[in-house]
Amino acid sequence: MTSEPETDLISSISTGIAKGTLEWSKDEITKMVKQLSNGELAFIEDQETIDVVKKQREKPDLKLYRKYILDRDLILQIQMGFVLKRFEATGDQTKLHDLRDKILKRYGKTGLHVAQLVQSGIFSRYVGLLIGDTENDSELKYGMESLLKDIDKHVIFVDSKTDVEKIANVISNRINVLLPRGMILFSKRGVQKEKAAKIIELVRGCVEGYRFENQVDSESDSRYDFIIKIISYTLEDYLNES
Numbered sequence: 001m002t003s004e005p006e007t008d009l010i011s012s013i014s015t016g017i018a019k020g021t022l023e024w025s026k027d028e029i030t031k032m033v034k035q036l037s038n039g040e041l042a043f044i045e046d047q048e049t050i051d052v053v054k055k056q057r058e059k060p061d062l063k064l065y066r067k068y069i070l071d072r073d074l075i076l077q078i079q080m081g082f083v084l085k086r087f088e089a090t091g092d093q094t095k096l097h098d099l100r101d102k103i104l105k106r107y108g109k110t111g112l113h114v115a116q117l118v119q120s121g122i123f124s125r126y127v128g129l130l131i132g133d134t135e136n137d138s139e140l141k142y143g144m145e146s147l148l149k150d151i152d153k154h155v156i157f158v159d160s161k162t163d164v165e166k167i168a169n170v171i172s173n174r175i176n177v178l179l180p181r182g183m184i185l186f187s188k189r190g191v192q193k194e195k196a197a198k199i200i201e202l203v204r205g206c207v208e209g210y211r212f213e214n215q216v217d218s219e220s221d222s223r224y225d226f227i228i229k230i231i232s233y234t235l236e237d238y239l240n241e242s
Helices: 006-019 025-042 047-058 058-069 072-090 095-117 122-132 139-147 164-179 189-202 237-242
Strands: 155-157 180-190 210-217 221-231
Touching: 025 047, 025 072, 025 095, 047 058, 047 072, 047 095, 058 072, 058 122, 058 139, 072 095, 072 139, 095 122, 122 139, 122 180, 122 221, 139 180, 139 221, 164 180, 164 189, 180 189, 189 210, 189 221
Parallel strands: 155 180
Antiparallel strands: 180 221, 210 221
16 A cells, blocks of 8 residues: 555656656755665655664564465564664664654554563564464464554553552453453553563462463563463364464
């Protein structure tokens, strides 16, 4: 599907040629051709950043995600999440904030949250758990897409103002009503991690059919709690897949 910027640009070029009054300078034409070649990434504007985003297509992780995630916007948000992570690692705060602002303007808070989930490394951890706990492609596809498409319901960030009992009730209710493939609780530093531990303890007593996985990153002083639905397979299931 051709994006609006591409459509407008193609229309402008076609109109100019048809009228025989194409009055752009050589630099303007070069810029517009480059913009057209950037396609759906043209909104980023900074060519260096666009080139880095394009390079992410060769990452093994992204090749895996593209097999299961069919939503083009989600894939682009994941690509840009890898770039946010790269800019963070290299300390390029200017490009980091610029790209983050562009993602927010283009895709809203939900799109930015998807990119930040990848930037933090949480999504790759989650997918790793899914792969080890999933028996078929359809379940893996559902596990990835459902989390990203409804990220604000499935991913909870704990901060100093988080009400432990309130969030525990929210998570328990969502699990019992929505039956998600997985939920993630992310916390960073002392107080937040302590709150996360208390939340998980409360949720454990309110839900069934889910396993709880905890990972800690000492370097970033972060805690990751994954709540993964237990999938039971019968002999009939295996025979139907054969």
